Each structure stands twice: as structure tokens, then as C-alpha cells.
Amino acid sequence: MRPSGRAPDEMRALSFETNFTIHAEGSVLVSFGNTKVLVTASVEEKVPPFMRGKGEGWVTAEYSMLPRATHTRGSREAAKGKQSGRTQEIQRLIGRALRSVVDFKKLGERQIVLDCDVIQADGGTRTAAISGAWVALRLAVDGLLAKKLITEDPLPRKVAAVSCGIFEGTPVLDLDYPEDSAADADANFVLIEGGHIAEVQATAEGATYDEESLLRLLRLARIGCERIFAAQAEAVAK
Amino acid sequence: MRPSGRAPDEMRALSFETNFTIHAEGSVLVSFGNTKVLVTASVEEKVPPFMRGKGEGWVTAEYSMLPRATHTRGSREAAKGKQSGRTQEIQRLIGRALRSVVDFKKLGERQIVLDCDVIQADGGTRTAAISGAWVALRLAVDGLLAKKLITEDPLPRKVAAVSCGIFEGTPVLDLDYPEDSAADADANFVLIEGGHIAEVQATAEGATYDEESLLRLLRLARIGCERIFAAQAEAVAK
Amino acid sequence: MRPSGRAPDEMRALSFETNFTIHAEGSVLVSFGNTKVLVTASVEEKVPPFMRGKGEGWVTAEYSMLPRATHTRGSREAAKGKQSGRTQEIQRLIGRALRSVVDFKKLGERQIVLDCDVIQADGGTRTAAISGAWVALRLAVDGLLAKKLITEDPLPRKVAAVSCGIFEGTPVLDLDYPEDSAADADANFVLIEGGHIAEVQATAEGATYDEESLLRLLRLARIGCERIFAAQAEAVAK
Amino acid sequence: MRPSGRAPDEMRALSFETNFTIHAEGSVLVSFGNTKVLVTASVEEKVPPFMRGKGEGWVTAEYSMLPRATHTRGSREAAKGKQSGRTQEIQRLIGRALRSVVDFKKLGERQIVLDCDVIQADGGTRTAAISGAWVALRLAVDGLLAKKLITEDPLPRKVAAVSCGIFEGTPVLDLDYPEDSAADADANFVLIEGGHIAEVQATAEGATYDEESLLRLLRLARIGCERIFAAQAEAVAK
Amino acid sequence: MRPSGRAPDEMRALSFETNFTIHAEGSVLVSFGNTKVLVTASVEEKVPPFMRGKGEGWVTAEYSMLPRATHTRGSREAAKGKQSGRTQEIQRLIGRALRSVVDFKKLGERQIVLDCDVIQADGGTRTAAISGAWVALRLAVDGLLAKKLITEDPLPRKVAAVSCGIFEGTPVLDLDYPEDSAADADANFVLIEGGHIAEVQATAEGATYDEESLLRLLRLARIGCERIFAAQAEAVAK
């Protein structure tokens, strides 16, 4: 029995509140239950030094958690003067995930920065961030197409992510914080619409796991990502 | 004529959305028009080193702007590895403003941290933050009183802040971004319910100003803060 | 009765020792009683990035306190690896104050950096720094005029600053350290020769204050700045 | 055909040169072909703050690459003043991998730090580091047992890691640099002696991948880790 | 012929202006010609962690140059966020030099911090700092003796330092900036009253040097330090 009463393959309530802020080219407040992440997509008409002069674009991500997004206040990274290893690991993951579905030639020599700021945390902030980042990126790309700054869609497929884990011996989908902090294994899957995989990160926490468990977690992730793809489609159709 | 069409002594739409997040002891999303700041109050059962062993409490504040709260994306302070002078100046101001209305003996040896994170900026973020911080602090203090962790109210009076400025020769109340960026003088007033002043910061931008102008700005600030006090009262009464 | 025995509107002994060091284009040791600040003005034939190509100049300031300028040794900011919020706030104030009297078009595309290093502190270091910075800037500008690098004076008016405060219920001028550390309110005024105001920063410390007190402090500041303007004039006339 | 001429399931020459340095409690130079990592295990009779007073031990890892371990010189992280996100991500992975096989109660309240310094890089430095770290840790634990500081073996099973990837359409084992930089997918597997999995990190690089590929990479990893387990056993038996 | 017209074994005008500032336990403005260094000695009734509980004292030094102490403005280390290698090297040298003449048992478990801030630079700032630091330390120690906080003099001998170098083929004493920047070899000698040596740092700049030259530079240093010892004695006798 899950603490939330959910079935093993049941996700939390999912929502994408688009245009949550007014300045960004794309903006969404994504909620996976009580986990809420504000993602903005900022279009910049230049690329990082290593990409200059290739006529291709780039997508990168930054991630942060507000100090009191969690049960107890965490210290502010800007005040400490450095980003934690966890933060850097997560923002690298988000960037890779989104880049896996972008055609950089079609994007042209510009960069889109995806800022993922966790307003409230209850497990799964990185997977909510990836799923929301696709929506913000889609909105920003739609803006570029509408303004005819680009002529071909550089974002032909969706990407989504969800966490799964083994909680009290049972593989479950979309861990919330009580499950996440007690799970024996914790896996994040980044899946592409159509069935392909962009990234698997499956980590033993309390106990190591076997191949069968890995496959069962992947199957749950497929169920979850199908739901996310549907919600993403609905959000950007509005 | 103000860009927004407001009268010189007219504030923007004002709202305090309390309990915006679930983990903090006090939480509010304050809006002054399009300026939106999330303020959380976190109660910590310890005080900073310089206050230890006095049996008295402390209140401090931190301030940050999400990278895309503004028209163009600003770089993230956590990524740059330091807080700007502007950020430090603002968070020091917020802390002083709130401390001016707290009775630290009645608060007991605990600290309340006020995190002010600007979700969207359109001028006046520091004054919105101060006005919202009072609401978050009030909610946190109410929680301490309800749990009987303290027995006397350490927050007997309200504090609010508003910006005023001289825009195209006319003193106006509650500057939005188009006014703020073109004003000849920009003043922030932190006022206490009942008429006293906690802080005045009045800065010449395009042109220096005279004493008469300073007094006219102060009068506008009084009008604005009365409106804020009323809205604060309503917000915490809910 | 003031600890120093001064009358409420009496400033401390004031001196500007010009050409205190030999390398800088302008240099002065300013003393407000026991507060001693070395200010140098350095002319650089380039401007910061945000000013480039406009044909206009810029003035900026840096502030620091020697570790043992005070009663007990403070740690060195260079050793700690960052400037405190207080330091940044003060140097931003000094820069704004001086920029309020400079005509950047007449200065031409060059920058003047004002380094304010507190040799000895006894209250009022930031206001002494501003008042001294005008002298150093004047000397540097005179050098540019003498070398015919500029043809019109970009510094037509003086700027000075002084602190005032409410000490044991009485508004007093030019706080020294014993007054500053016990004052109920502490205000810094940056005034322009001729009567205009460049900046007011009036902060409640022990108790909030009313409008009447603010005006009395401003009146004291006018008395003090008149004395400073006279001493500045004498210093640069030498 | 692989650039090195190896068969798809063929590892590079593998060696563990134990006691490579004299001061550390455990020390090994691990080579996976031209990838050479020096791993030292340092026993410290204290644990980090979050583990104090529990009577349990801790294992952590740090990772670094010498500036000229690679084809072109990389800048030194100590000189830049911060560790890259890549470095932090890798050292967190190494720490988790080793902790998955340690019984902290049996280790007692002490910490073992695993320093992994890459002397020469040719792909797979993180997996070589994990495989070598087990050897260094084993040697350090043997020393504790020999000195009777602990009485029960806290390290009952081996852990090893290997990278696999899809190179020109073919799943291959133990990527070297030419393969790693051109692979479509790059996966690191951390496996436990006996068949269990501690971590999978499988990332799409040039192209996303399907479930069948993931399973084939896992099968290759099992082949590789069996070879590593054998070599580890031989190394510590000496 | 030296640029200054001095004889090869002639020092610049030397002065020690004691009690230059009022707060420090010892304070002196030392001048070697146009090189002016403010040295303060701060007595702290605690020692650094590595000295605690031994009943012995410690002496340490910090060094900094004001940004415009030199011909062109150098950037401020506090603003850059780190001390240069040169600064650290110099402050380590000053600390070692002074510690070589202190009896830490007689000083008792307290630390004296010597802050050396270069107000104006014209070559030889580190040797002026060492020579001045002895005076500041002597004054601070005299204060401890006067207050009977210590009963035996922990500073029985003087230490002084001077730079020598080979300028246009001739060994010369007390290099000023024009000599220093053109010298073939640059040597700093830290000598103890009575003839012993605390430190020699002799560095080839334009050309390497031979043993005979080293000895001739040492002989010049002895001449210079005798003059400094006399001036130190006179300064502290006042």
C-alpha cells in the first residue's frame, strides 16, 4: 500500500499551467501532485562559444530549488556561492534530455535556456522539470515559427520523464517524497514519444536490484510517460 | 499621463495570496500589478551566533530574482557564484524593515527567515517583498501562538513599503517598470502602521530633487501604505 | 549632551589633505574628526562595457576598511574572498552620489575610479568618503583640463554628504562612533551645492521616527554640508 | 570493426597495481588499457557531521583528472576555483557505487575516503575508478581487520563498473576514447558480484535507443564485470 | 649611476611614524623613500586552532596594496574575490620573519596579527613591511608588558629586511621601483640584530648570478639593516 493510497502504476494529478509568467518566450508551471516547478524558456540570439559559427542552435537548462520548497529550509545556493553537485547533476540531465529531441540545424544559430525553478517539492522535481521544459520549449519554438524566425519545426517529437522505484518491495510509478526517501531503488527514465529511450538512471538506494526489476520499472515509466505526453499535447494545444 | 493610465496617487492592483506553498510556516504570493513575489517565512529554533544566549529572537531576509522574472534573462546568481550588490542591498533593507516591528524578547530565542523570490518583475519588487514579508511573518507568528510556543504577540504593528518617484516632473505612487526606468528620482518608503517611518531611501536618478518633492513623495507613500495595510489585514484575517 | 561635548549642530574638525599620495590623478586624506579616509581618483582611458561607444564617460567607486581601522580587528575581505553586503551598499552609494554631479558627455569616453579606503573609523565613513571623493575627482578633472584632454568642465557643482541621527531624543549632526552605535535613527544625506538633494537614506535603528524628525535631520544636514562645501573649496583652491 | 580491433565483447587489458603509493591505507593503480587511475583509500577516525553518533561508518569518493591526462590540456580545477559539474557527478557516482557494498555498522564510526585521480585518460575513467576503488577499499579494510580495529568484514561483496555503448550500430564493451566520442549511446553499469545491479546510467548521445539495445548493453556489462571481479580477486590475493 | 643618484650602499630616507592610527595596540607608518606602508599590530586573546591549548602564542601577518598605491591602478583583491599568489607569498614571508624573533612561551596563549597595507609603492614594499612590523609588534608587546598581561619580554631582538639587487652590473642597496623593474637579480634579506639571518630570497630576473654576487648583496643588506635597526630603536624609544 502506497502512503498516498495510489495504485502502483498510478501517477499523481498532473497539470501544465502555460503562460504562468509574462516575460519569457515560453513559460509553464508544471505540477506532479504537490511538486511544482516553474519552467521558463528564454530565446537568446547567440550561442555558447563552442557552438559559434556552425549555423546551429543550442539548448541548455538551469535548475534550482527555492530555499523553502522543502519541509525544512535549505540554504540558498547564491548565498553559499556555489551550486551543489546535486543541482549540477540535475541541470545537466535536463539539458541532455531536451537536446535529444531538438534538431539544431533547424533551430538556427540561437540558444534556448530552460530555467527550472522548484517552487514546491514533493519528490520527482527533476522529472517534472524535464516534462515541463518540453512544454516551455514548444511554446518558445511556436513563437519563433509564428514570427517566421525559423521555417521548419526543430522539435518534431515530445520528451517526458518520470521517476519509478521499488517501495517496500513493489515497483511503483511517480514516487512522492515519502516513497522517494524510503525506496530501495530509485530510477529516472527520460522517454521519447514513440518508444525510444533518451536516458535511464537507475540507482540502488537501500538495496541493489535485479534485471527483472529494472524492466518492470521501465514498463511503469512507459505508462507514466504516455500520460505525460497526452497532458503535454493538451497543454500546448490551448 | 502615466504609461498605465493610473492617477498619480493610484496604486496598482494589489493582492496577497496566502498559503501559496505548503511547507513554510508562512507563505504568500504578493502581487503589485505584474510584480509578483513569493515570500515564505521559515521558523528555525536557533538564532545566529551573535544573538545566542540572550533569550531573544531574530528576523532576517533573503532576496532573489528568478532569471527570467524580467524582460531579458539575467544570469543566475547561484551559477555566477555570488550575489550582486543590488541583491544584498535589497535583502538587508527587507530584514531591517521587518525587524523594526518585531519584539525580539517576545519572539524567544528563535529565528524567522523571510525568503523573497521574485517570480515576475515590473518595478517595485523590494517594496512588494517587504509588504508581503509582513504577511508571511504574521502567519508564522500566528502559528507559534496557536501552538503556544510563544504566549505574547511579538508583532504588534504592521509594516509596509511602497516606491514613489518623480516621473516626467510629476510625483507618482507605486512605480511600474516603464516609470521606474525613466524616473528622475526614485524613493522607497518603509512605513509603520500609525504614521511612523522605518526607512526612507530617496535617490536622484536623472536629476536631483528638492525638499518639497521629498515631502510630496512621502505623502504619496502614506496613501499607498494605508491601502497596503488594509489589504494585509484582510489577507491575514482569512 | 553629546559624548564629545559638541553642540547638536556642530560638526567635528574637518580637513582635506590633498595630494596625500603621489601616483593617483587625484588624492586626498579626508578627516571628519577621527574618521580618516584616503580617496584616490584614477583616470582610465576606457569605460565599462555597458558604456562603450557612446562617447560618454563614467565614474565608479570602491570602498574598503583596513582591518584595524576599527576598535576590534575585522577580517580582511580579500582574505575572506568576498565583499560584505555593507561594503557593496556603501560603494554603490558613493558612486551614485558622485555621478549625480558629473556631466558624462563633457568627461568624454573615459572612466574615473574613486577608491575610498578607510584608514581609521569613528563613525560617518561613507559620508566622509563621498565628501573626499568630490575633492579627489575635482583634482583629477583639473588635471584633464590642464592637459587639455577635455575642454569643458564636467563637474560644475559640488556634492557633499553628512550623517545625522537622533541621539537620546535629540537630532544631532555628524555622528561619531559612540553616537552612531546608540542612535535611534541614523540618516545619511547627500546634498548638492545650491540646495538640491541627491540621496536620503534615513533608517530607524532603536525606534522608528516621524516626519518632523526627518525634516529636522535634513536641516542639520544642510548646515553640515555648507561647512563641507566651504572646506572642499578651500582644499582644491590650494 | 572497432578502432582498436577488439571483438564487441572484448575488454581492454586490465591491471590492478596494488600498493602503488606508500602512505595510504589502500592504494592501487588501475589500468583499463591506456586509462590509468590512481585510487587511494584513506581511513579517518571520524565521520561527517550527518553521521555522527550513530556508531556507523561512511565511505565517500573524490575524483579528479590531472590537467594533461587527456589529448589536450584541460585547466586545473583548483586554479579555476571550482569543480565542474562533470567532476561532481562522477565522484557522487563513485561514492554511491562503493557504499552499495559496505555494511556501515560493521565498519564502525570511521570514514574511508576514496581519492580517484586520473593519471591518463582513454575513455571509461569513472568505471575504472569504481573498479579500482573497490580494490583500495578492500586493502584498507583488510588493514583494519589485521589491526583488529574491526572484527567483522564490512565488505562482503565486490562491486565493479564498466562502460558499454552503441558504436556504429553495434553494442560494444569497454569503450575507449575514439569509440566514446563517436558512440550513439553511452552506458555505465555498476554491478555487484552475484548479479545484482547498483546503478545504470544509459544516455543517448547521437541517437536515442530502444529497450532491446539497453538489454544487450547490460549483457555486455555482465561479461565485462565478471572479468573485472576475477582481476580484483587476484589483485587483493597477492 | 643609480636613477636616484644614490651611492650603491645608500638607503633611501627612512622613517617610522609611530601611533599613526589610534585603535591598534601598535601602529606605524613606515617609509622607505616613497614606499609607505601602514602596519598595525592587533592583539587577540585567542590563538589559531593548531596552537590551542599549548600555552603558547602566535604571530601572523596579512599584506595588501591599496589599488592606487602604484603607477597604474591595480584591481582590488576583495573585489576579485581572491588574493594573488604574490600577496600570499609576501604575507607568508612577513609572518615567518617576525616569528623568528618571538618567544611564543613568553607571549602566552594570544595572537598578534600584523596588517601591512601599502599606501604608496616605490619598490621594496615587503621589506619595508617587515621592518615596520617589528616596530608595531614592539609597541603592542610594550603595551602587554605595561598592563602586566605578560611579565617577560617575548621580543628580545630586532628583525629588519631590505632588498638588494644587481642593477646595470652593480650590486646596490634598497632598490626603488625604477631599479627593481630593471634589475638582473633581486634579493630580499631578513636579518636579525646581531648578525644572524632569518631568510634569504635571491632571484635571478634578467640574468643568473654567481656566488660572489650573492655575498656582495648580503654585505649590502647588512649595511642597510644596521641603519634600519638604529631607526627602529629610535622610533620605539619615543
Add this chain to the structure above:
Amino acid sequence: MRPSGRAPDEMRALSFETNFTIHAEGSVLVSFGNTKVLVTASVEEKVPPFMRGKGEGWVTAEYSMLPRATHTRGSREAAKGKQSGRTQEIQRLIGRALRSVVDFKKLGERQIVLDCDVIQADGGTRTAAISGAWVALRLAVDGLLAKKLITEDPLPRKVAAVSCGIFEGTPVLDLDYPEDSAADADANFVLIEGGHIAEVQATAEGATYDEESLLRLLRLARIGCERIFAAQAEAVAK
């Protein structure tokens, strides 16, 4: 009697293992007894900003110690976020030492970076680093000559370094750690093949020393460096 049983003028076993790593243009593992330093020389076809456009080259050095090179683990400078004063002092010394034997005009506008990483420490790491750096630099220069990127040898003479000290009253050559930590004086000599001196750093530790001792230490250093020159010659002849 020396702890190692060596005669006062006897060096430790000396070896230069060239081409220790494969990527660098020059690479050597230098051993002075148990002190082992890996030095790589990296040729970069650009020079630092202050050397640009002069048609001349540059040589610089970086130094680091692996955390467990020593008896007890030291914290990693990259993790602490800054290099210690000791590290900076040593790498500046290494750079100066090597630059004293390079003809920068003949090297052409390119930089050679010498990375000195201490694998194992037992006293004398900086002198081993200098002696090894010459070998790595020689190999890199030989490569440039072989590829005809330069036509004249920019490295006509050898440089070597050795530490000497006064241990229990006796001047001894090539201090190991037990001697170094107990020596009364510790001197590092950087000598040029042929007899000239590049640098002397002779520091009193437990007791100050006299001129006679300095000369005796220099004589020992000459003996040591002759042996090093011979070993360097043999190493690069291979």
C-alpha cells in the same frame, strides 16, 4: 646521524622515468627517494595576454599534491575552491626557475605549461618538481625541433634544484620528510649548469643561521645539482 643513515652530502636514489604518460609533449615521473612527482609539458600554440604579439614564447608551471600523497590526507584544493598560499608560492618558484634557462625568442610565440603533480611526498617536492620539469621541457622542445616548428634550441642549459638544511646542527643535502620537519634551517637552491645561481630561498625554521652555514648549504647544493644534471642528461639521452 641522519634518520636514513645517509652521509651529509649524500642524495637519495634519483630517477627520471621519461614518457610516463602518453598524451603530453613531454612527460616524466621524477623520484628523489620516496618523493615522486609526475611532470608533464604541454605545448600550446598561444601565449598569455601580456606576451601577445611580441613573437616570443612563455613557460609557466602549476603544482599540486594529490590528497593522499602525504602521511595524512590533505583536503583537495579543487574541492576547497582555492589554491593555498604554499601551492601558489611553489608554482611561481618552478615557473621562474625554468624561465631562467629558456630563450623565449627562439621558442617562438607559444607557451609550454609544466604541470607538476606530486604522487607521493617525502620532502623536497618542489625541488624534485623543478628538476623533473627540466626533463619534461627538454622532451617537449626536442619534439618541436624534430617537427621543425623551431630551428634553434631555446634551452641551451640545464637547471636543477635541491633542498639542503641544518639538521641537528649539521648541514645536510636533500632533506627527506623526517629531516625537513625537524630542521633548524631549510634552503632550496635552484642552480644552473655551469655554476650560476637562479634562486636561493633559505629560511630559518627552528633557529636563525649565520653566513658560514649559508655557504656550506650552497656547497652541498652544488654537489647535489651536479648529480641531478648527470641524471637529467642520461634521462633525455634515452
